[in-house]
Amino acid sequence: SQKIEQNSEALNIQEGKTATLTCNYTNYSPAYLQWYRQDPGRGPVFLLLIRENEKEKRKERLKVTFDTTLKQSLFHITASQPADSATYLCALVVTSGTYKYIFGTGTRLKVLA
Amino acid sequence: NAGVTQTPKFRILKIGQSMTLQCTQDMNHNYMYWYRQDPGMGLKLIYYSVGAGITDKGEVPNGYNVSRSTTEDFPLRLELAAPSQTSVYFCASSRAGTGKETQYFGPGTRLLVL
Numbered sequence: 001s002q003k004i005e006q007n008s009e010a011l012n013i014q015e016g017k018t019a020t021l022t023c024n025y026t027n028y029s030p031a032y033l034q035w036y037r038q039d040p041g042r043g044p045v046f047l048l049l050i051r052e053n054e055k056e057k058r059k060e061r062l063k064v065t066f067d068t069t070l071k072q073s074l075f076h077i078t079a080s081q082p083a084d085s086a087t088y089l090c091a092l093v094v095t096s097g098t099y100k101y102i103f104g105t106g107t108r109l110k111v112l113a
Numbered sequence: 114n115a116g117v118t119q120t121p122k123f124r125i126l127k128i129g130q131s132m133t134l135q136c137t138q139d140m141n142h143n144y145m146y147w148y149r150q151d152p153g154m155g156l157k158l159i160y161y162s163v164g165a166g167i168t169d170k171g172e173v174p175n176g177y178n179v180s181r182s183t184t185e186d187f188p189l190r191l192e193l194a195a196p197s198q199t200s201v202y203f204c205a206s207s208r209a210g211t212g213k214e215t216q217y218f219g220p221g222t223r224l225l226v227l
Contacts (some may be wrong), residue, residue: 004155008153024116032214034214034215034216036216041221042221043164043203043205043218043219043221044138044156044203044216046215046216046219047118050126091216093214098144098161098163098169099144099207099209100158100161100171101146101156101158101216103148103155104154105153105154106155
């Protein structure tokens with residue numbers, strides 16, 4: 001069966017440390033993998049995209065890796081700040097005729113001051 | 114640009130009532146989507162549209178209907194509300210074929226069916 005999984009438990013880290021979130025999937029062949037941030041009571045906001053032929057992408061303090069062999073993406077936030085506290089969702093973008101997004105359940109990150 | 118707007122923000126329905134959730138985008142996006150998000154769960158796709166006049170079912174379409182008469186608007190209709198439809202509903206849009214396919218989300222509609 002097709003699945004996409006993120007750590008369902010909340011991740012608490014100290015300010016200044018690097019947060020690493022994991023997204024694993026099975027039985028999908030995504031063209032892209034995206035990461036979104038969602039704050040309580042709000043819609044998700046796009047952060048980063050990585051293509052199937054890319055290994056790593058960076059944007060400021062954010063880094064995403066994508067291993068299509070392991071079927072896994074890692075999302076890193078370096079020098080984390082309390083303002084980074086939110087739920088982070090990964091999404092597979094599958095392009096088989098149309099563009100469909102399959103979202104993980106999200107990982108709640110709390111950065112402690 | 115206002116982006117993606119949704120109305121209402123919150124609504125309480127009685128079992129069996131009907132309502133329409135409104136969604137409008139002003140970015141000239143061809144794709145539009147409706148998702149529902151239950152507590153602690155990911156986003157589940159209800160319906161999507163690839164352009165005006167074209168809609169298709171997602172993962173959880175039962176109990177819902179959609180239409181897309183214009184590029185901008187994509188309303189979601191609940192015909193006979195049931196408690197299982199209590200959720201937060203998000204509308205999203207994207208421009209397919211750009212190589213980025215970023216989804217832009219609205220602020221959500223919180224629906225409670227009693």
